[in-house]
Amino acid sequence: MASPRIPAIMVLGTGSNVGKSLIVAGLCRLFADRGLKVRPFKPQNMSNNAAATPGGEIGRAQALQARAARVAASVDMNPVLLKPESDTGSQIILQGRVAGHLSSGDFTRRGDFLPKVLESFGRLAADADLVIVEGAGSPAETNLRARDIANLGFARAAGVPAILIGDIDRGGVIASLVGTHAVLDEADRTMIRAFAVNRFRGDARLFQAGVDTIESATGWPCLGVVPWFAEASRLPAEDGLDLRSGIKRAGGALRIAVPVLPGIANFDDLDPLKLEDAVDLVMIPPGRPLPGDADLLILPGSKTTLRDLAALRKEGWDIDIAAHRRRGGHILGLCGGYQMLGRVVRDPLGLEGPAGEAPGLGLLDVETVLDASKTVREVGFVHAASTASGRAYEIHLGRTEGADTARAPFRIEGRPEGAASADGRVVGSYLHGAFASDTVRGACLAAIAGRDLPFGLAYEDDVEATLDRLAAHLAAHLDIQAFLALARQGCTAS
Known part of the structure; x- marks a missing residue:
């Protein structure tokens, strides 16, 4: 030994x-x-x-x-x-x-x-x-x-x-x-x-x-x-067993709902949101409809996009998401969630399961093809609408392309990143950790709320303390x- x-x-x-x-x-x-x-x-x-x-x-x-x-x-x-x-x-x-x-x-x-x-x-x-x-x-x-x-x-x-x-x-x-x-x-x-x-x-x-x-x-x-x-x-959760600690019903001024899919990944994106006093973050488990009074729906990252897209439809959440969109609600897709918002997701090599493809939710004019090249990197980024900046990271398979990428919500090293609908109410991005930036988080949430709210959390300082x-x-x-x-x-x- x-x-x-x-x-x-x-x-x-x-x-x-x-x-x-x-x-x-x-x-x-x-x-x-x-x-x-x-x-x-x-x-x-x-x-x-x-x-x-x-x-x-x-x-x-x-x-x-x-x-x-x-x-x-x-x-x-x-x-x-x-x-x-x-x-x-x-x-x-x-x-x-x-x-x-x-x-x-x-x-x-x-x-x-x-x-x-x-x-x-x-x-x-x-x-x-x-x-x-x-x-x-x-x-x-x-x-x-x-x-x-x-x-x-x-x-x-x-x-x-x-x-x-x-x-x-x-x-x-x-x-x-x-x-x-x-x-x-x-x-x-x-x-x-x-x-x-x-x-x-x-x-x-x-x-x-x-x-x-x-x-x-x-x-x-x-x-x-x-x-x-x-x-x-208050610290980033280790794994899916900790998702229940993210359920928060505090009567916040801004309500965010997140469906919990089987392959949910990199859900630490949600950590800064759950700590904001002005935010009511609700994790929705299988068997429950997405709430009709949410201001924002977030489709989080997924390790198995096609499988989770099928699970989303099986739950009837695609119907809830479409209704939320008709009511003028905001939708944010992160990584796998971003891929789901497009017209189609293709996995021709079977990288995340059996090879195949499926129609997406059709809320963004983009298409995704999964390929063997995996992007894993830390990046600096700028929020296009507010010019607020921060550090984030990418971990994903696939390329997402289409007309709505012309309205990218972020920029990385001068190039556009992500996509948005014409009215700006549906947004997708491959960035993880963007909400850890207080200025970016505040700008995004204020835009969704349509008014100034007391988003006073200093997230990184809070983690250190x-x-x-x-x-x-x-x-x-x-x-x-x-x-x-x-x-x-x-x-x-x-």
């Missing part, structure tokens, strides 16, 4: 969505502010919420963790990203670039990626004082252990000790922590050196007997019981010195 060249520790969870990503982000900010060169790392992620870096794409959670660590994100922080395209298959992003497709029946192939994972980890560690590694799902999935690279398979290959996080809010935290210990083999079990309990509500002293039970059953010490961090919803408060929260409730000592022990572990 190889030893890391610098202190490193892995944060595992008893299951998905127990708060691993947030804890790693908070620890990255905490140690960065203590003067350490800290780097986040996730061997394998599965998410359609991706971020663009100069070398390609990674999971958005790792981009947030890099920001928390006050460093630029890199593809080495998430060398394997699986982007689901159906219930049984995913696109493989290896060190930032598309590297084929993986079916659920081929899960053993994941072990083939371990050399690249260790290569990325080595490069990252070479320029760091501390690497904080995030696991995926649960290490107790023993049916996947033989070819595991996401949890203890990586920990053992890289010689990185781990701690295990349990989520008390979902219930059964004692059983989940003790049960994980019980099903692991001895070699895996010894890689886990401690545990912590996350999302506690109430007086933590009332759980001391629970802590004692877990320590007695596992032999692992407890690093702390972390109370619920209510401000977690929330990360600072998260770091302080963890410092107050975790044994940070013990955490760092465990990471340092890993340097000499054999």
